[in-house]
Amino acid sequence: MTAGKSARLDRIGTGGKYLVVPMDHGVTMGAVDGLVDLESTVSDITDGGADAVLTQRGVADRVHPNLGGAGYIVHLNGSTTIGPDEADKRPTGTVEDAIRAGADAVSFHINVGSDHEPDQITGLSEVTSAAQRYGLPVLAMTYARGHDVRDDDPELFAEDLGHAVRLGEELGADVVKTAYSGSPETFERVVESTSLPVVIAGGSRGTDEETLDMVRGAMDAGGAGVSMGRSIFQHEDPRAITQAVSKVVHDDAEAADALREVGLTVEA
Template structure:
């Protein structure tokens, strides 16, 4: 690994752990709550302790002035929720585009097990190769999604997620994001499938305690962070929920300790 890549990885994490807030959903879902005034949301989550913000490159100029020194990741593929197939993620930029947008890293989404897997494997390999030439880290969003993915059984789903994260390493990614398998016990199987830092996706939007308990379980299983979008940027208090996630991730707090430290309402 080059000195430049090491330096850029440090910009999107703290002590080897990563609290990333992806806000590329404007392409997928449109200008939803939390993204209309993306400037204020970026300011709030980075004041709350986000290590990095992730968006499509076209809104980079709205991110940088409000990021409070946090890192920036440019996402390089996508699709829409109203298109013919949301799992068919298409290229939206190049590594050079990301560099021009001021990115510290790039990210790319691959649906392992889907009919689009072959094209996405080729594209991810091309992205990691190009990023390596520039000393730019690649975050692979590697999900197990497809007809034969065994997501109805936590143990078997963990095996499929393990395959997805190992694929990311085999294609020379530097950090890998994937779904949480549901428990620390099963997610340990995912983490042990790769030597890469593993970060979990936010999953469906639940209560604060559910969100923070998921983060706690992932960390206990050996995960190195989270990449959490709507559970943070659509929260009534994005700064406080980010602070709570940071407390679990960086300060080893329990879910209840994090809720108290961030001043979040105690749920019934």
């Protein structure tokens, strides 16, 4: 690993652990709650201890003044919920575009097992090759989504997720993101499938305790943190929930303890 890449990984994480907040949903879903006043949300999240914020390149000028020293990741593909196929993520920029936007790293989404897997494998390979030339880290969002993905069985789903994260490593990524398989026991299978740091997606927003329990489970299984969007940026108190997640990821806190420490309600 080059000194430049190592330095940039340090800017998007802390001690090999990652609390990344993706906020690229404006492409996917439009100006949803939490993204209208992007500046305030970024400020709240970074004040709360996020290691990095992730957006599409076009809003970089709204992000940088509010980062407060946190890292910045530019996402390089996307699709919309109102388009013909949300799984068909298409390129939205290049590594060079991301560098011009002030990125410390780039990310790319691939749906392993989908009809679009072949094109997305090509796309991720091109991104990692270009990023390598500049010493720029790549966060590969490697989801297992497709006709033959076995998501109705947690153990088999963990195998498919393990395949997805291993694909990310094989194609040259530096950090991989995927779904949580549902338990620490099954997620260990995912983490063991790659030598790279594995971070989990937030998924559908649940209660604060459900969110923190999921994070705790991933960390107990050897995960390296989270790349969690709506559960944080659409929270009633983005700063507090970021603080709580940070306590689990970076301070090894239990879920209920983290919620109490930041003043969020723990269910009886």
